[in-house]
Amino acid sequence: MNKMNDQAIRGLFVTGTDTGVGKTVVTAALTAMLRAEGLNAGVWKPIQSGAPLGSGLTDAERLLHSTGINERPESVAPFTFEAPLTPLLAAKQAGVTLTLKIIIDAGRSLAKRYDALIIEGAGGVAVPLTNEAMVVDLISELRIPALIVARSGLGTINHTVMTASFLRHRGIPIVGVLLNDGELPEPNDDPSIATNAQLIEQFSGLKVLGRLPRLHAEATSETLIHTGRNTIDFAPIREAIAVQLMGG
Numbered sequence: 001m002n003k004m005n006d007q008a009i010r011g012l013f014v015t016g017t018d019t020g021v022g023k024t025v026v027t028a029a030l031t032a033m034l035r036a037e038g039l040n041a042g043v044w045k046p047i048q049s050g051a052p053l054g055s056g057l058t059d060a061e062r063l064l065h066s067t068g069i070n071e072r073p074e075s076v077a078p079f080t081f082e083a084p085l086t087p088l089l090a091a092k093q094a095g096v097t098l099t100l101k102i103i104i105d106a107g108r109s110l111a112k113r114y115d116a117l118i119i120e121g122a123g124g125v126a127v128p129l130t131n132e133a134m135v136v137d138l139i140s141e142l143r144i145p146a147l148i149v150a151r152s153g154l155g156t157i158n159h160t161v162m163t164a165s166f167l168r169h170r171g172i173p174i175v176g177v178l179l180n181d182g183e184l185p186e187p188n189d190d191p192s193i194a195t196n197a198q199l200i201e202q203f204s205g206l207k208v209l210g211r212l213p214r215l216h217a218e219a220t221s222e223t224l225i226h227t228g229r230n231t232i233d234f235a236p237i238r239e240a241i242a243v244q245l246m247g248g
């Protein structure tokens with residue numbers, strides 16, 4: 001058992017109800033908050049697609065920029081594909097065939113350099129990564145808890161409850177839900193926001209850990225830390241990682 005623990009990748013998997021819901025922003029904020037508390041937290045984006053490394057537009061580069069972590073983008077995202085397609089198809093277009101083992105093994109040396117990794121998924125839980133595996137299979141194989149990032153506006157109850165159900169079906173522990181105002185044109189225009197958190201809790205049985213407000217496009221890690229401290233119930237996240245560090 002100890003041997004298994006030695007090799008285990010520790011951390012938190014940040015998934016979401018969809019692409020574009022704010023996983024990168026949330027992953028950066030949580031990582032910056034953990035680092036500010038003295039934990040040597042790193043970031044890992046197992047697969048990304050849609051832009052080339054070096055463009056500054058990839059999630060790996062955005063994560064490094066907004067956390068201030070000194071790491072090579074290709075270490076944070078060992079598999080980057082340019083095509084703006086789901087990872088499976090973007091990899092295929094680049095002539096690459098991936099398996100879950102290849103994806104996970106590519107993150108092991110990164111994991112050894114950090115106490116814990118905050119891992120950003122691709123899209124949502126049912127996004128195909130390989131011919132056999134979806135994001136949910138990657139989370140399950142990693143044996144780490146997940147956090148669900150969801151939009152704060154209309155439609156989020158349905159997406160969040162379905163995502164939670166999908167993860168639970170595979171026995172994946174869920175730390176909670178984080179709502180994000182990022183995509184809202186104007187929060188005041190959406191009356192569902194006032195009740196979404198409570199209804200998500202009622203119908204999913206999960207805790208909504210907070211609601212991230214709209215930030216400036218170039219938010220620094222200081223802003224992310226400050227905003228996160230004011231808006232996120234951080235204790236369950238800290239605890240989910242601490243348990244793993246204690247070998248639990």
Ligand SMILES: Nc1ncnc2c1ncn2[C@@H]1O[C@H](COP(=O)(O)OP(=O)(O)OP(=O)(O)O)[C@@H](O)[C@H]1O
Nearest residue numbers: 019020021022023024025123181182212213214215
């Ligand atoms: N709270 C926020 N304030 C301001 N902008 C935000 C916020 N959250 C997200 N955004 C912006 O919305 C867009 C989508 O967010 P983000 O890239 O974090 O989503 P994602 O879930 O990581 O998407 P992907 O599936 O492509 O990885 C980005 O341009 C991001 O800067």
Ligand SMILES: [Mg+2]
Nearest residue numbers: 023024059120
């Ligand atoms: Mg992202």
